[in-house]
Amino acid sequence: MRLSKALIPTLKETPSEAQIASHRLMLRAGLIRQMASGIYAWLPAGLRVLTKIADIVREEQDRIGAQEVLMPTIQSADLWRESGRYEAYGKEMLRITDRHDRELLYGPTNEEMITAIVRDNIKSYRDLPQMPYHIQWKFRDEVRPRFGVLRGREFLMKDGYSFDLDFDGAFRTYKSIMLAYMRTFQRIGITAIPMRADTGAIGGDLSHEFHILAPTGESGVFFDAAFETGDALGATDPDAFYEQMTTTYAATDEKHDESAWAQIPPERKREGRGIEVGQIFYFGTKYSKAMNFAVTGADGQKFYPEMGSYGIGVSRLVGAIIEARHDEAGIIWPQAIAPxxxxxxxxxxxxxxxxxxxxxxxxxxxxxxxxxxxxxxxxxxxxxxxxxxxxxxxxxxxxxxxxxxxxxxxxxxxxxxxxxxxxxxxxxxx
Amino acid sequence: MRLSKALIPTLKETPSEAQIASHRLMLRAGLIRQMASGIYAWLPAGLRVLTKIADIVREEQDRIGAQEVLMPTIQSADLWRESGRYEAYGKEMLRITDRHDRELLYGPTNEEMITAIVRDNIKSYRDLPQMPYHIQWKFRDEVRPRFGVLRGREFLMKDGYSFDLDFDGAFRTYKSIMLAYMRTFQRIGITAIPMRADTGAIGGDLSHEFHILAPTGESGVFFDAAFETGDALGATDPDAFYEQMTTTYAATDEKHDESAWAQIPPERKREGRGIEVGQIFYFGTKYSKAMNFAVTGADGQKFYPEMGSYGIGVSRLVGAIIEARHDEAGIIWPQAIAPxxxxxxxxxxxxxxxxxxxxxxxxxxxxxxxxxxxxxxxxxxxxxxxxxxxxxxxxxxxxxxxxxxxxxxxxxxxxxxxxxxxxxxxxxxx
CATH class of the missing domain: 3.40.50.800 (Anticodon-binding domain)
Structure with a gap:
């Protein structure tokens, strides 16, 4: 592209609203412009980065057998009443009433919708497992949007969902998703570390967050130097990979365990700060039960599929990568996602x-x-x-x-x- | 993809809610599922078609120098007050109030937003022309959504906008967009015909609709057989191409001119039905003036850029193509966009x-x-x-x-x- 013709409006001055490096640099380098609080337009250079990240995410999802779909941004409130989350979700949900006074909402996540889709179209255990995902805009009405795309209201997320026959299948899926995520971050060109996490509003028993290291990260992180080598692309066995990832020490300050940390040899101890760019959940039959999604098993008995959900913040990654890779003069893009x-x-x-x-x-x-x-x-x-x-x-x-x-x-x-x-x-x- | 593993839920029965062939076939072939009135999820086979169409649209836009951006789905009501369209747009606009009682809306089109972006980032005539476009979900709260994706509420549109120095530049841009559209439809594998149209809610002096021929089309169309040959891809000069397109007879029944029609040799007369899949507008300074977007010219004087806007209904095309290409047994995909x-x-x-x-x-x-x-x-x-x-x-x-x-x-x-x-x-x- 010729810069003389391009819509890449760089700025010499630092915009006053930007408090952190990535927000400042995304505005100054002409990647985005704010359209309303926490809502951004992506200009050509920014969109190229966003698209390249999405393409890598997509390839690594397809590689493990996940299937891409595209669910709408607008959802019916009735779907969320089935799971009981409509009232529970609170003010972060953008609630909408249409011309016929029907209650809608702008999807903040899609557990309910995908469960309904799979429920209405899958009847037999023979059709499982299923691993649909989509890359779609979401909206969370943050009380105080800030830090540019790191905490925006309208944001692009890859959210994937899995439906398995039983716990063993679901756990295997969870592990293969962790491997796919680590491959994704490695291909993008950043160091990411999976850390045990709370399950929050999604629910369930098992969850990991993925943090990328950046000096301005929101969380303090403690980890074993083994994570710096990043040989995830080489792994072929999700079980061994998961074992290695989860037995090597890594924790945010919230979950930091001083006695376990004391066991790590000093030369392998690393401390830093991290930005969360993804989270995965195993939550069993929480949604399949609540939404009455039962399937006929090989023995003729009905059972509830075991589920998980898996998110990568695609637009958030753009900001997080810049936090991890910039200097006084500007952005330092990894080659794989440079515009x-x-x-x-x-x-x-x-x-x-x-x-x-x-x-x-x-x-x-x-x-x-x-x-x-x-x-x-x-x-x-x-x-x-x-x-x-x-x-x-x-x-x-x-x-x-x-x-x-x-x-x-x-x-x-x-x-x-x-x-x-x-x-x-x-x-x-x- | 292995069909045994794929999320392609075909149906033997015809769903009762589907009144026309494309809606019926999109449900039966497992391309889409309805999530709420006029709101659809795209399953893997459907998404592949949608993506292939979007890719062809994108390539033909890039080829004429248009630049892809991505504007958010949610817009501020204040933007639309600047143009005076907030009140005028009526009930088709999905209006939203956020947690801080700010008025938002789900964008039905983006003339206001793109004018604001270009206005705030372009100061000199040297930075013109600009031709940004995006492929993004829109929402129009149709009073009676029907015919599947042909008249849905949440729909995918490529909308492009142009900003030129003067009328000559704007008219040249308009012609080059018409050529790009005809190339797009031809590559997709369908016959499209540009027809002079009213400007409606967008406003302006000059507009063409693009109709593809399908027996179930909503409009009667009358056209010269010359349009059947479709040699648009060969054209290199937008002026000559535009001259040829606009002097060869083609009209919807609303604009049909019996006396002009009588001049066409009988062997070249064609009648049929058409589905509108795109529309282009030249509207001069309507939005640049209303939103006070003035640029300094070579002579130091301020002037208002001349604008146009250009839309292709990407999700609508999927339905329209099926209307044009199916038989009793099912869909007959053109090769370029087959899943x-x-x-x-x-x-x-x-x-x-x-x-x-x-x-x-x-x-x-x-x-x-x-x-x-x-x-x-x-x-x-x-x-x-x-x-x-x-x-x-x-x-x-x-x-x-x-x-x-x-x-x-x-x-x-x-x-x-x-x-x-x-x-x-x-x-x-x-």
Whole structure:
């Protein structure tokens, strides 16, 4: 994309409403704009990140046999009366009355709806297990929305649900979801740690939260250094993986156990701060019973399927990743979800040799490049490229261009290389 | 996908609430389920169609330089007070009050919001033109939702907006959008015809609707046979294309002009019925003036950008395509948007030779195949394959499998071929 034509309104000043780095940087880098309290529009650069994260989430869900569906944002209050949560949910639920005075709501989560769908369409144990998920906008009417997309009201979530024959099946599903989540975070390029959690409003017996490490995280976290190596992608056996994940020490300050912590060798102790980006729940027959979803078993007897639910905050991840990866100058995107792989900085717009080389680089990289073709000072282009945080910067000035040379800057490390254009391209594409 | 594991709940009976073919078939083929009046969940097969349509729409928008954004579903009432449409919009607008008694609404369209975004982020004529679009769920509180996704309340729309320097630029944009729309419909595999339309609640001077031909369409349409050839993809010049589209006769019964119609040679006259699947508007400075969006021109003077808006009903298209393409037995998907390219019908599940050949076909086609591996009678499998309407059926029985032969059926024509498995695969992939 050519920056001169793009709707990427970067800001020099720090917007006064932004209290934390990710909110500030998302506004300054032109990723989002606030439309109402806790409600954001995603501009082209921000949407590209959101879409790339969603695509990775989707691939890892599909890989474990989950099936994508898409439930509507608006739900009937009657569904929530079946589970008993309509009254219980409180003021965070955005309640709506339509023109015929029917009670609706903007879904904050979908346990009730998916249970109704599976109940009405599945009759036999032979049709289980089922693992539907969707990636859809949710609304929670936070009393005080803040921190940009980290605590917004309208937010994008991947929420998945599982229906199993029995506890063993449900527990196996829970483990495979944990593995899928760890693969997802690793592919995105961040370190995430699963931690035992309370079940809260969803209910149930077993839950883990996934925290990514960021100095501005809301929770203090204590963990074994083993989590830093992140070899989740290699695991093939969910049982062994789960065993390893849950026997290696990790806890938020709320659940921190000083006596267990004392057992960890000092060189393996890590403390930091974490941002929650996902949570998984096993809750057995809580919803299948409440909503009367019974299935005929192999023995002809009816039984209630065992359920769980599994969420990743897709829009929240964008903010959380920036909290984990930024410096004074701006964002430092992991390559897998950067809006573009490289920025091309034309330092002398209008100079024929420089323009020609920049155009060649732009043609070569295509959709992977953001070309800063504006008539701006070099200093402004450097600052905006650092702010926007693409993994690579291809810096082209008239002197180098005359010799076919470019300066390649790696945003994360600050390393700079003087290279022939084709070698620079090869490094960017690697 | 293996049908035995898939959440594709087909129905033998015709659901009583469905009055028209597409609604009936979308329920029977397991594409959607109704969650509340006019509000649907998309199950895996339906979502695949919806996603494929959205992807084609997106590619053709990007190709003409439009930029994808994503605006939230919930909007502030104050935005709509700026344009004067908050009171005017009437009962189709779903109005919402949040916990702090602020007035919100579920966006039925986004002229106000996009004008505010561009206004707050663009200051100079040098930043124009801009052509943002998004593909997002909308809500219109229809008094009597009906016909499934054809007149639902929560629906998926691609809505795009343009901001130009002057009328000439805006008119050129309008023409390029018409060309992009015709390419979109042609790639999807349907015949669409642009027809001069009234501007309604959006306002403005110039509008076209796009109708696709279907015997159950809501409007009578009269058109020149030239529209049947559909060579839109070949056009490169929007001016010439627009001239051709708008001087060739086409009108809904509301706008039908008997005297102009009389001039058409009888052999070129076509009459039919149409379903509206898109509409485009040029409305000049209606919103930029009302919302005080002025930009500094090259001469230092402020001016109001010239605007248009452009919609394609993405979820509506799914229903409309089925209205245009079905028979007694079920849906006949165009290849480009079929949920899968081929169904593999195993006529003797459990027979080793048959199972082996089916698995080989399934591995070869991968994500492009739906494998009916259920223990069902052949007759039921034939009926469901016709109902679901994938372009090809690979029918595998024990006798053929022993010789490495399959029967290949083309759903649209009913043609059947006895072929060696590899030749059948080659035909499916072609």
């Amino acid at each position: 573009w792989r490289a920025a091309i900085l034309n330092l002398r717009q209008g100079d024929a040799t420089t323009d020609t080389l920049c155009e060649q680089l732009y043609q070569a990289l295509g959709a992977d490049a953001l070309y800063d073709d504006r008539e701006e000072r070099a200093g402004a282009k450097f600052a905006e490229a650092d702010l926007m945080g693409l993994p690579w910067q291809l810096i082209v000035g008239p002197k180098g261009a005359a010799k076919g040379m470019v300066e390649l800057k790696h945003r994360a490390t600050g390393e700079r290389f003087e290279l022939p254009a084709d070698e620079a391209l090869a490094k960017v594409r690697a | 899968w390219r081929a169904a593999i019908l195993n006529l003797r599940q459990g027979d080793a030779t048959t199972d082996t050949l089916c698995e080989q076909l399934y591995q070869a086609l991968g994500a492009d195949a739906l494998y009916d591996d259920r223990e069902e009678r052949a007759g039921a499998k034939f009926a469901e394959a016709d109902l679901m309407g994938l372009p090809w059926q690979l029918i595998v029985g024990p006798k053929g499998a022993a010789k490495g032969m399959v029967e290949l059926k083309h759903r649209a024509t009913g043609e059947r071929f006895e072929l060696p498995a590899d030749e059948a695969l080659a035909k499916v992939r072609a």
